[in-house]
Amino acid sequence: MNLVLTVLEIVAPVFLLALIGFTWVRTGHEYRLEFVTKLTMTLSVPALIFTALVKADIEPAALSALSLASVVAYGGVTIAAWLVVKMMGLDSRTYLAPLIFGNTGNLGLPLALFAFGEAGLSYAVVVFAAMALWSFTFGVYVTAGGGSLGKAFKEPLVWATALGALFLWRGWTLPPFAMNTLSLLGQIAIPLMLITLGVAVARLHPHGLGRAALMSLGKVVLCAGIAALAGLWFNLAPVPFAVLVVQVATPVAVTSYMLAEKYGADSDAVAALVVSSTLLSVIYLPVLLALLI
Template sequence: MNLALTVLNITAPVFLLAAVGFAWVKLGFEYRVEFVTRMAMTLSVPCLIFVALMRIEAEPEALAALSLAALSAYGIVMIACFALVKVMRLDVQTFLAPLIFGNTGNLGLPLALFAFGEVGLGYAVVVFAVMAMLSFTIGIWIVAGRGSLKRVIQEPLVAATLLGGVFLWQGWQTPEFLTNTIDLIGQMAIPLMLITLGVAVARLETKAMALAGFLSLIKVVICVGAAWLAATFFGLEPVAAAVLIVQVATPVAVTSYLLAEKYGADAQPVAGLVVASTLLSVIALPLILAFVI
């Protein structure tokens, strides 16, 4: 009973905030996703990342091991999902990237913070940064047929990750007034991302939900297994291992739908994956948290 209550306390705020965004749109109120997303990804999320890394109480060796584990986990997921798509004779351009890359930002960061505190958030930021770099290069190459190393370099979250890593490595701290300011900006990120997730899901038109539901279930199994194998191989300490498993197992991100629209893939099945995997995560993520806590 105590475990169930703990998991409920962790996951309820995440899904309730997403529900706020969903209800907001269904009630007919205006919500400019492009503006909010740009503000979050260029301002509040980089501030959140920088402060989280600067404050994290972890050895650089542990963060390096987590980075390698994250790369390995996504490598395993990539191979397994490619095999799944080929066996089921699905279109690689449409289905592969959404099955690989999860919603480590909108869902993964809040879950890590609520479940494991500031240390968990710091670890989650590392996994989020690894996923983002892979998504902007390999992910775009899968969908569009070309990579985007330039876009990776230009991303504020990459700069924030590198700068936060330097501060962590050197043991530096920004002046208190500046830290408080950056921290306050970063605190906008989590509610903004969660509400925007609900808004985006409410606006999606979905088809072929049976296939999307099946693929979403297989994705969870593959991702949990891959993350557990990577965490075990690299000997991650319990919190880092738990964060890696939760982050890799997050549902399909709305950005996968946007990329499919932009680069000419079939966007409707991707929209179905976003909705089906997000709905499944209401059950799957609490179960995963119950297992790793």
């Protein structure tokens, strides 16, 4: 009973904030999705990443192990997803990126914070950074039919991760006024990302939800299993192991829909994956957390 209450305390704020965003739009209120997304991804999320890493109490060996495990996990998921897409005869431009990339930002970071505290958030940032770098390069390439490594290095969150890792490695910090400013800026990221998730889901126009739900279930099993194997291979401690599994197993990212819409893939099919996997996550994420806590 205590475990059930603990899991509910972790996941309830996440889905309630998303529900606020969903209800806000459904009741006719305005929400500038593009502006808020740009604000969070350009300013607040990089600030959150940097301050989380600077303040993190992570041993260099643990940081290296989690970084390598994240790379291996996403490499394994990429190969497995490519095989699934080819065997099922699906359009790789539409389905490959959604099957690989989860919502490690909007959902993964808050879940790690609520479940495992500041240490969990620090670990989650590492996994998020690995996913983001792969998404901005390979993800764009497969969806658009072209991409470049240079695009990834134009993203503020990539530089925030690199600087945060450098400060963590060297034991550096910034003057208190600068850290306090960045901390305040970073604190708006998580509630804004969750509300924005609800807004984005409310505005999607999916089709084929039944098929999408089956694919979403397959994605969860595939991603959680491969992440667990990677965590065991690198002998991760319980908290980084749990964070890695939860992050990689998060539902399909809304950014996958945005990329499909931008580059002419089947955005309605991707929207169905986003909606079905997000709804299923209300069930499977608590179960996953109960197994890992």
